[in-house]
Amino acid sequence: MRDSATAEGTLARWALIAIAVAFLGLFLALPLLAVFSEALRKGFDAYLASFNDPDTQSSIGLTLLIAAIAVPLNLVFGVCAAWSIAKFDFPGKSLLTSLIDLPFSVSPVVSGLVYVLLFGAKGLLGPSLSDWDFKIIFAVPGVVLATVFVTFPFIARELIPLMQEQGTSEEEAALTLGASGWRTFLTVTLPNVRWALLYGVLLCNARAMGEFGAVSVVSGHIRGLTNTMPLQVEILYNEYNFVAAFAVASLLAGLALLTLVGKSFLEWRYGDGLSAVRRP
Amino acid sequence: MSVAVPSRGLPWTLAIPKPSAMPGFGITFGFALTYLSLIVLIPLAVLVARASGLGFDGIWRVATTPRVLAALEVSFVTSALAALVNAVFGMIVAWVLTRYRFPGRQVLDAAVDLPFALPTAVAGIALAALYAPNGWIGALFQPWGIRIAYTPLGIFIALVFIGLPFVVRTVQPVLQDFDREIEEASATLGATRRQTFLRVVLPALSPALLTGIALAFARAVGEYGSVIFIAGNMPFKSEIAPLLIVAKLEEYDYAGASAIATVMLAISFAALLAINLLQALSRRRLGDA
């Protein structure tokens, strides 16, 4: 009763918890449960057998390959952007920060469309690319580009606020003591931001592996060649192979869960460094 | 993605350059700008250029055909409603996660990010399976003649799903940092719990809340993968704007597709900008800087 002035009564408290749990259960747990229950509908053997399909295996390989290219690219960009934005003042800084966020507000379909307009056979650069016999659209480079576009802001978005908050005094001290710029970055800045960096990489990776709309526009859906896992889910689903479709989906959902576990682990282990990221 | 609240101050303002002892500006800034231009800016500029081939009149004509207007309305109205529902329930979830300790809290906290990580196509198929007339949830509503999947209600459900983490993740850190002493002071002055919440807590949270709503809204307007599986795609009823872009493409009408895309981009960007301004104003009014 003592702190009733600043807290709700027990009843209200449990009612709120119940609402939150019900809401999250309805919108998060049920869809997840549906994925796994459909995947296991015909038993565990049928589930495992779904992964024997060479097309499914190649889609898993392609998805891993794409993430292996897109994530490091966005990682380097994120670090560069955060370094220049957080450690320096220059005109147009807010504009640059806003532009980095732009891909968040672009429809995935549009992200695919822009690359078709640019590299398609009837696009701006399409004819010259075709002269050189270099394929972007309907080949792996196009799928990589679309993925890089949609996952573009993730790592930069994690790093910028944290590095802004940390300021430049530690780096300046290191520089005064005679350390080189690169050494300062490696020994001072990087340790300060490594958990935020890893966190950004985790989310960027999850989205890179799971992107559907943008990739679907530029992939061409060639079996065993340009199909990523989410596209393979759609294809299997359209072949009435529901168990296999949901089995691949469950792999992606499993990845999502793993990402969340990894993220929670980071938060629990290094809570301070991470919650600082969240602070505006 | 954890939604970091955008940096302080008005967007688009110019900062004053300041000499710095720090090295590496040229190379990092140069790389970031080049990469940004190559991946994002040039492709988007091509889109706008392609649409502007129609001229302003042409874009206007495409965007104001009844079919396109209806689809834009479906997209923007369902997105707005979904963002509002997420605002209310997102607030409750954020409140519960920061203020209360109960078993399973951490699991709940982790689960909030699921829509960020789950592929949209998977989400769409799972939601369609759940909310179809013969699905687990759809079957519950069937006896009352309420159809969820293949109606605008289905679109709404999918958009609530994908927008869910935004409000929670923007409000949560602010609530965590919120000074409980202010609430105590309010209570000491005789305010009821409800008054304290409405007059003291809510105004302090409103900038973050607005950002969350804006992000959820912008994301929802463009959403495609999860929606087409559950929308029904009926012209004038449950057809979303991104689907029309795809349909235009399939008619080989690239300019028309670019025109709708440009209009959508402009509207959602304007909405984001407006909310950013509103947020900056309310920050200044609250003197929180």
Place this chain on the structure above:
Amino acid sequence: MPIPYSRRFVLAAAGALGLASRAHAQTPPAVTLTNVSYDPTRELYRAIDADFAKSWLASAGQKVTIRTSHGGSGKQARSVIDGLEADVVTLALAADIDAIARQSKRISPDWQKRLPNNSSPYTSTIVFVVRKGNPKGIKDWPDLAKSGVSVVTPNPKTSGGARWNYLAAWAYELDRTKGDQAAAEKFVGAIYRNVSVLDSGARGATTTFSQRGVGDVFISWENEAFLILKEFGADKFEIVVPPFSILAEPPVSLVDAVVDKRGTRKVAEAYLNYLYSPSAQKIIAANFYRPFKPEQADPKDLARFPKIRLVTIDQMFGGWTKAQATHFADGGVFDRLYKPGGTATR
């Protein structure tokens, strides 16, 4: 621990690269063909491709791998126009291949005359699928326009099969009224008023009807209707064959620019010719398509196809080019049906 995680990540990435390079290492002596096809032909081409690869290895001594891509016919044509490197296209209707020829010039304009039967090695038609026992008593096209009947058909804008569905209904009313176009528009509008879900492709519509329990009747390719019974059980669905329907002719063609550039013309031509061979015609009938040469198919398979009065698109609509422009172009009759106040929205 985060370090092992990153190590695992590197290993996974290396594994992915290894996988990709192994896939490439197999290709040099052999040849690959890409067949870009429409939605319901997945099972058909899976069987045909395996058979063709075997016979090509035996006759030409060359290993051939056929890669396939499936999707809505219009979407697939659009991808080829935008640069998808298809050696052959096997689409739902001639208008889509015409579009590739016209828009990209990668296919010779006289493509349809290069192979027998208007370049259609198989044909099909449009029938109805209803729920077991046919609770709404659907027998013929007018039953679809009755109030209280819920119809599932894909969107003609994005699906080739849906365009055949639409034209079959139009042809029915045109035939009944001896050529009254206004009556046909009213009739087709009344059917679309009963449509509750317009999926973007034939396969999506099939799933909506069969798995999600939406609709009383599903307008479908005949081959797809048989497949629904096979996949989801004859105890749940029935095929209703209307006495009158349209002869659907899904055509095939080489993509000249691609086969010349890749040097695959010989094997691609052999692949398309093979579709007319006795063994392919047998596979075609076994997969529920009507073979061009029925005498080469298994009589048991042929017995499944009911006798229907079939009209062609040339008879009723003066060819695909004209039908496409009148009905499905931007602002065409189909768009008019869905205008506010159009016959499908009233």
